[in-house]
Amino acid sequence: MQFESLPGFREFYPEVCSRRNYIFSHWRKVARAYCFSEYDAPVLEPLELYIEKSGEEIVGQLFNFEDRGGRAVALRPEMTPSLARLIAAKANSLKRPVKWFNIGEHYRYERPQKGRLRAFYQFNVDIFGEPGPAADAELICQLVQSLQSFGLNHTDFKVRLSDRDLWLLMLASEGLDEAASADVLGIVDKLERTDRAKALEKLIPIIGANAEQFLEKVERVIAIHDFDTLRAFIESLPLEGERKTAAEQRLSDWTLLMENIESAGLSDYLKIDLGIVRGLAYYTGFVFEAFEASGQGRALAGGGRYDALVKKLGGPDMPAVGFAMGDVTLVDLLESKDLLPEILDAPDxxxxxxxxxxxxxxxxxxxxxxxxxxxxxxxxxxxxxxxxxxxxxxxxxxxxxxxxxxxxxxxxxxxxxxxxxxxxxxxxxxxxxxxxxxxxxxxxxxxx
The missing domain is CATH 3.40.50.800 (Anticodon-binding domain)
Structure with missing residues (x-):
């Protein structure tokens, strides 16, 4: 009897392993150029760690089971919860800002398809302890330069930038409370991939009779792709008191973020796209995703700010921002651009x-x-x-x-x-x- 690998898992014969190591070497080189330190964490974690971060619905996406000690455990589907736990355990002794990266294998029990497998590698990069937009800009620049290191340029990919805090302010100006705003953001997150009539159908129980006008307003917001128009939009929000002050702060943060990326010479890679909201509720500010410039295929990378997660997992109140880049979609793009060299593992x-x-x-x-x-x-x-x-x-x-x-x-x-x-x-x-x-x-x- 000949055994085959499980669906969604890969073998790495030497020539494929050399290609994988080539990708890892580029990730490491750029991370170290930005003075990030490498870390690692267990591949098996308590199931509760993922439920606490993402909710009960995450369980259906995991390889989870009960071990011989009666503990509910899961193979890690992502690194952020483990990282937040590590940071929380030693937060008081860590020199800030904490700049760490990891390259590790992750597992999700999902239907294998192009660009998505059940076992995959991710490049995880995070900064803790810095609340200002300079940290967000630093990570966006690192993401861009990581992709550049493979020979990709601004005609090949774009980083689409959005802001969940700005969305919450806009939805507050429409009279929506926190729960309703979260529901709306879940709809906005899938709007690009959802039939408009179905999106409207989902909005009606939340918005009521004005759902059509509300959706039109959302579509106008998503159509904003330049900073001057975004600034005018923020300044036009009908807000007062603390919310108006918060909107002014968001405009200031946007200005600094854009200036930092422009100063690094990477503005051509950035695209304002408020249609990106990242469905996970723990994101708290700027969010971003890297896509092939044509818009085809899955995201190459994604991330954002998650200031509340360390505290939620038992640590101190500690701001955080990070991104993850997967190897599966990256390899697909590099192959399509003929940018994966033939790697000969030759002797000297x-x-x-x-x-x-x-x-x-x-x-x-x-x-x-x-x-x-x-x-x-x-x-x-x-x-x-x-x-x-x-x-x-x-x-x-x-x-x-x-x-x-x-x-x-x-x-x-x-x-x-x-x-x-x-x-x-x-x-x-x-x-x-x-x-x-x-x-x-x-x-x-x-x-x-």
Whole structure:
């Protein structure tokens, strides 16, 4: 009987694993450029952690079960609850702002389809302890530069930016309370993917007879895509007292956020789109999603501010903002743009070995080269020179170290550059230094 992998799960054969590691290396490089520290957390967590954050409805999307200790547990569907728990446990000892990132596998029990699997990797990036919009701008810039690092540009993707606080102020100006506003935001979040008549049908129990006029107003808000129009809209909201002050603060926050992104030279990647509200109720301010510029396909990344979550999970009152980027939709986009290079996991040096005595010398040198970080390979059994050279050419290695009887008698190693065809002999006693120069400069075809 031959077993197959479960639906929605992937095998990573070496060539696919190399591609995955290529993506991870780009994520890590950009995160470290922004001075973020890497962390990790358990892949199995108490089920209650996810219910507390997202509500009972999340259970149907999880791989959850009762363990042998009688505990209700779940494979993590996302990192944010675990991260908030970690931060809450040590909040008083952490130097702020806390800037952490993680690359980890997550699991959701959903129907596998294009762009969505049951097991997937995410790049999670978060800042804690900074309430101002400079933190939001920092993460949006990092998101953009993470995607740029793969060769994507502003014609390939856009970051769509919205503001849940602004929506709540607008809905308050329409006389809606907190519960009704939450219901409306749930409808707005799906408006792009919902038939208008069905959206109107859902609004009628909340808004009443004026649902049609209300929906038209919502559509006008969603149609705002430039900052000047947004500013005029905020200033026109019929608010008084604390709500008017809150609206003025939101305008100030928007202004600073836009200035920071413009100063970083990344404005071309940003698109104001108030149709993005991120359905999860724990978001508390700016929210954003990265999409392919054509608007096709699933979101490449999403995030926003969640200032209340750490306190909700037992920690102190601590502002937070973050985003997550998945590998599945990213790979789909990079493949469509022909931006995934063929990654050859080639050795730095292939060793061609004459006989038993030459093998002893070769293995000693191989151990030395491996200890300083070079990738070295050689045949595990005796083979003729012709077969070894053929394997060396097929391996993708640039250099061959040749251990023949003549070279061994002189205490030398012959080095061949497979790119240029150049050859040179080096004394084995100074091989490390000689090869470091060869790796850096190569061997010209005239050497030998």
């Amino acid at each position: 040096f292939m060793l061609v070995i004459g006989g038993p005595e030459e093998r002893k010398a070769a293995m000693l040198d191989a151990a030395m080269l491996r200890s300083i970080g070079y990738r070295v390979n050689y045949p595990l059994k005796d083979q003729g020179f012709g077969k070894q050279f053929k394997a060396a050419n097929q391996s993708g290695a640039r250099f061959v170290l040749i251990y023949g009887a003549d070279e061994l008698a002189k205490g030398m190693v012959k080095v061949r550059d497979l790119t240029s065809g150049g050859e040179c002999e080096f004394d084995r006693s100074s091989l490390q230094q000689s090869l470091s120069e060869v790796v850096e400069n190569g061997l010209s075809s005239t050497e030998g």
